[in-house]
Amino acid sequence: MRKPYIAGNWKMNMTPSEGAAFAKNLAKAVEGTNTKVMVAPPFVTIPAVVEALKGSDIIVAAQNMSDNLKGAFTGEVSALMLKDLGVTNVILGHSERRALYGESDVFINRKVLLALSEGMDVDLCIGETLEEREAGKLEEVLSRQVSEGLKGVSAEQMQHITLAYEPVWAIGTGKTATPEDADAAHAFIRSLVEKLYNKGVAEELIIQYGGSVKASNVKALMSKEHIDGALVGGASLSVEQFLPIVNFDK
Numbered sequence: 335m336r337k338p339y340i341a342g343n344w345k346m347n348m349t350p351s352e353g354a355a356f357a358k359n360l361a362k363a364v365e366g367t368n369t370k371v372m373v374a375p376p377f378v379t380i381p382a383v384v385e386a387l388k389g390s391d392i393i394v395a396a397q398n399m400s401d402n403l404k405g406a407f408t409g410e411v412s413a414l415m416l417k418d419l420g421v422t423n424v425i426l427g428h429s430e431r432r433a434l435y436g437e438s439d440v441f442i443n444r445k446v447l448l449a450l451s452e453g454m455d456v457d458l459c460i461g462e463t464l465e466e467r468e469a470g471k472l473e474e475v476l477s478r479q480v481s482e483g484l485k486g487v488s489a490e491q492m493q494h495i496t497l498a499y500e501p502v503w504a505i506g507t508g509k510t511a512t513p514e515d516a517d518a519a520h521a522f523i524r525s526l527v528e529k530l531y532n533k534g535v536a537e538e539l540i541i542q543y544g545g546s547v548k549a550s551n552v553k554a555l556m557s558k559e560h561i562d563g564a565l566v567g568g569a570s571l572s573v574e575q576f577l578p579i580v581n582f583d584k
């Protein structure tokens with residue numbers, strides 16, 4: 335049985351004081367939920383959010399991390415620093431990192447392996463651009479991103495991996511994949527994982543959908559067999575919008 339997993343990726347929004355106030359309200363609002371909830375603040379906002387969420391089950395993730403643990407890497411933040419703050423999870427391979435900062439599958443894979451070896455859980459993002467979808471390359475792109483992103487990850491380590499399918503054309507555009515299209519992509523991703531690992535690993539894997547998820551479409555998405563959660567951007571920035579997504583089953 336896969337436990338629903340709703341995550342909020344704040345991207346470059348929320349100062350430390352805004353994040354702390356928001357987190358306190360969110361913690362109160364989601365108390366008692368059966369859904370796993372995660373928030374991913376910007377690096378500098380993490381300490382205030384960790385503090386505000388003491389005593390809550392909400393997980394705090396980073397939106398990215400370095401592919402090195404320490405040293406001369408100006409501007410980077412390492413897993414050691416994140417763990418010291420109480421961060422247990424990290425989002426890797428977000429399409430904005432891929433498209434705007436040139437992160438490749440090989441580079442992302444290095445970070446995935448490092449995070450796992452540091453005992454962190456990873457939310458690995460994959461998804462095709464509109465051009466790739468229109469050129470009939472959906473399966474080719476997903477196959478590459480999954481097999482390269484997970485290269486060297488053992489079946490046992492797969493318990494610490496969540497995949498987030500985020501079609502690039504649906505992110506921040508208001509265009510959501512239809513529940514049927516998203517479910518078909520998720521089913522394909524699960525079949526890839528079964529081929530790379532085994533049926534047990536594939537059946538237990540949580541696959542989130544991301545791309546313009548909101549209160550009005552979350553129920554239909556979550557009703558699909560292979561959609562186990564959501565990675566939410568814009569609608570995770572206010573409790574009024576995020577709470578009904580977390581409470582999709584109420």
Ligand SMILES: O=C(CO)COP(=O)(O)O
Binds near residue numbers: 343505546565567
């Ligand atoms: O990129 C996303 C989450 O990581 C999705 O963003 P939006 O929900 O704003 O489309």
